[in-house]
Amino acid sequence: MGNGLDLITPPGPGGVAVLRLNDSMRKETLARLGLSEVPRGTARLVRPRSGEEVLDEGLLVGCPDGSLELHVHGSPVLVQRLLDGAAGPDPVEKGKSLEALAQERVPGAPCSSGARLLLDQGDGCLHKAFEGILAGTADGLAQELLDHWRVQRYWLQPMRIVLVGQVNAGKSTLFNLMIGEEHALTSSEAGTTRDAVLGRGHLGPWPVDWIDTAGERANAPLAVERAGQEQARQAIGGADLILRLVPEGDPDSTGSPCSAGDVPELLIPSRGDQSAAPLGHRSGDPNFFKPIDVLADPMMARETIRARVLGALELPIKWRRGSRQAALFDEAQALALRAWRAGNSQPLLDLLHI
Ligand SMILES: Nc1nc2c(ncn2[C@@H]2O[C@H](COP(=O)(O)OP(=O)(O)O)[C@@H](O)[C@H]2O)c(=O)[nH]1
Ligand SMILES: [Mg+2]
Known part of the structure; x- marks a missing residue:
């Protein structure tokens, strides 16, 4: 070939x-x-x-x-x-063991927790767990592996959060705060951010890829800005969460030009300095809280974002994994376990090359 x-x-x-x-x-x-x-x-x-x-x-x-x-x-x-x-064929079909698959992913792990998790599976922890499950000697382990996968998968594939909202909502200012460096251009001139920009940050124990996008202006005057908006729509496709900044005092800011499919969306009132009447009262939405003001109180803004994002994704604020504990490290393994629970052991047997 x-x-x-x-x-x-x-x-x-x-x-x-x-x-x-x-x-x-x-x-x-x-x-x-x-x-x-x-x-x-x-x-x-x-x-x-x-x-x-x-x-x-x-x-x-x-x-x-x-x-x-x-x-x-x-x-x-x-x-x-x-x-x-x-x-061509994926690594499972090429006959690689779970141990080899885990080991080869170690260098690409986005954080040390992910690397440690992979090293343990490289030593055979998951292989043993799957054997126990198939032999019926590991009661409750399948459920535990699936529960942990829901959370720990972000150690292997950082969560992707796309910042959207109208031009000048404060997206780039928040993006820079969350990745901890001056990266995206911020300006009060509407339409400053024209490309989707990606930066790595952390929320609690989780690595996060933040994606800053061009603001949403209907009839954006420049082709390059419209191209940026198209990039935003594409970025949303694979996102875990859309974080929509809604500047205070903005009458029609809850409209949603981005089609998000099944990606959950979190609304955060922004630019608290501008508020005459807090948006939360106006909208009647219990999810609206006090707006963040990234310039006046960055620590509080960071804390608010951390709490609300982890809450929206139902993730714990802290998470520790026992050493030498079995863990899934690929969606295919989660699918195989779900099939096993539904009475089909074949995918699990395939992963073990039995
Ligand atoms: N006072 C205040 N100004 C802000 C805040 N966030 C952003 N800004 C200002 O609002 C303007 C637009 O911000 P920017 O991050 O570029 O908005 P974007 O178009 O959504 O990326 C800039 O002048 C920022 O300094 C905030 O929380 N408080
Ligand atoms: Mg911007």
């Missing part, structure tokens, strides 16, 4: 890696990575996948000569995952 993707930037760590799609396998490669064509001379923000897992956010570029290029972050681990993903 040929390569679906060729790396055309030098191998090794780099800011950006460029992968060219092999023309003869273009259709299969796009399908394997969960992507679709882009017209010649255009580019689109995309999230290539390996099975259920989103590998990265990058650009799919339709080059003037008709070829397609994928521009992604230049980590060697990521590039290898993309090359593997484009090459």
Whole structure:
């Protein structure tokens, strides 16, 4: 089998890696990575996948000569995952043990808790647990693994929170606060943030990828700003939560131009300095609290966001995992356990290559 993707930037760590799609396998490669064509001379923000897992956010570029290029972050681990993903069958089908799968994901873990979890499974903890479950000697363990997966999966795949709201709602100011550095351009000039910007932060024990988006202005005057809004809609597709900032005193700020599907949305009143009448009273919505004021009281704003986001995702404020404890590390494992509970052991047997 040929390569679906060729790396055309030098191998090794780099800011950006460029992968060219092999023309003869273009259709299969796009399908394997969960992507679709882009017209010649255009580019689109995309999230290539390996099975259920989103590998990265990058650009799919339709080059003037008709070829397609994928521009992604230049980590060697990521590039290898993309090359593997484009090459075809997933690792389970290739016959890798659970231990090997866990070990190879350690370098890509987004936090030390995730890396430790993977190291334990690399030592065989999950394998033993699955054997016990299949043998009927591990009462309650399947439920415990599933309960923990709901929470611990964010140690392996940071939660993605997209900031949306009208222009000047304070999205970029909050984004900078949550990632702890000046990153996104903030300005009172409406329409300053034109691209979706991604930054890593933490909420309690959980790594978070924050995505700052262009504001929502109907009839945005510049094509580049409209393109930014399109990026926002795409970013929402794979998000765990939409955080909508609603500036105080904004009469029609509860409209929802972004189509969110089943992604939960959290409303946070923002720019508390502007309020004449608190929005919470006006809307009658019990979910509205005192607005945050990121400039006047950043600590309180951070604390409010942490409490409300963790609450919305039903996550605990603190979480400790016992050492050498079995844990799921892939959605396919959760699916296999659910199938087992429904009376079908085959997916679980497949994971153990029995
Ligand atoms: N007083 C006050 N000003 C804010 C707050 N958040 C943002 N701003 C200001 O509002 C303007 C727009 O903020 P920005 O973050 O760029 O909004 P965005 O368009 O939603 O990204 C900037 O001048 C910010 O300094 C806040 O909580 N309080
Ligand atoms: Mg902005």
